[in-house]
Amino acid sequence: xxxxxxxxxxxxxxxxxxxxxxxxxxxxxxxxxxxxxxxxxxxxxxxxxxxxxxxxxxxxxxxxxxxxxxxxxxxxxxxxxxxxxxxxxxxxxxxxxxxxxxxxxxxxxxxxxxxxxxxxxxxxxxxxxxxxxxxxxxxxxxxxxxxxxxxxxxxxxxxxxxxxxxxxxxxxxxxxxxxxxxxxxxxxxxxxxxxxxxxxxxxxxxxxxxxxxxxxxxxxxxxxxxxxxxxxxxxxxxxxx
Numbered sequence: 001x002x003x004x005x006x007x008x009x010x011x012x013x014x015x016x017x018x019x020x021x022x023x024x025x026x027x028x029x030x031x032x033x034x035x036x037x038x039x040x041x042x043x044x045x046x047x048x049x050x051x052x053x054x055x056x057x058x059x060x061x062x063x064x065x066x067x068x069x070x071x072x073x074x075x076x077x078x079x080x081x082x083x084x085x086x087x088x089x090x091x092x093x094x095x096x097x098x099x100x101x102x103x104x105x106x107x108x109x110x111x112x113x114x115x116x117x118x119x120x121x122x123x124x125x126x127x128x129x130x131x132x133x134x135x136x137x138x139x140x141x142x143x144x145x146x147x148x149x150x151x152x153x154x155x156x157x158x159x160x161x162x163x164x165x166x167x168x169x170x171x172x173x174x175x176x177x178x179x180x181x182x183x184x185x186x187x188x189x190x191x192x193x194x195x196x197x198x199x200x201x202x203x204x205x206x207x208x209x210x211x212x213x214x215x216x217x218x219x220x221x222x223x224x225x226x227x228x229x230x231x232x233x234x235x236x237x238x239x240x241x
Contacts, residue, residue, distance in 0.1 A: 028084030
């Protein structure tokens with residue numbers, strides 16, 4: 001098996017894979033080999049078989065425990081291990097493909113949608129602010145509501161920048177809602193806020209949503225209902241008198 005690993009590693013080098021990718025793939029294939037030995041004892045591994053792939057996938061989903069969480073592996077972790085076997089299959093036995101991207105588990109996107117006021121309040125209470133921001137960044141999609149509604153203190157502006165900048169550097173998608181007009185974002189004079197808005201405008205595509213305020217319309221409807229109720233009570237009182 002050591003020779004197989006060396007050949008696999010050499011083929012990835014020739015293909016131009018990064019050292020980091022090669023290291024991860026080799027570790028995952030070695031883990032598969034260990035599972036194979038534990039499962040089949042003295043049977044010599046020669047090549048991948050479809051049956052073994054299905055058994056290993058079931059093992060990863062139902063038996064393998066993550067040392068960090070003490071729980072079963074999540075879909076992303078399983079897919080990372082299967083991706084290494086897909087590459088091994090492509091390079092080491094290209095004429096006999098037994099695992100492909102179709103075997104990867106569908107991953108539901110992780111989305112979080114806080115507002116900036118909540119984020120600022122949470123950060124104020126956090127012992128480790130970097131850990132909190134890192135947790136926000138890990139989501140596949142981050143939606144932050146109501147930019148500009150948070151307090152305009154130096155502390156708030158600093159932490160809004162930290163969140164936006166960390167997300168900007170991650171390269172992951174970001175959606176922001178705000179009542180601020182686009183001209184306020186592009187013509188901001190404050191350097192601290194300009195740093196925030198510049199990153200947002202580079203990362204996001206501005207979309208203007210015009211129209212009547214739903215909150216205002218709802219408030220008018222409620223006011224109308226209350227007036228009708230008040231009139232009915234007034235009429236009922238007059239009748240009793």
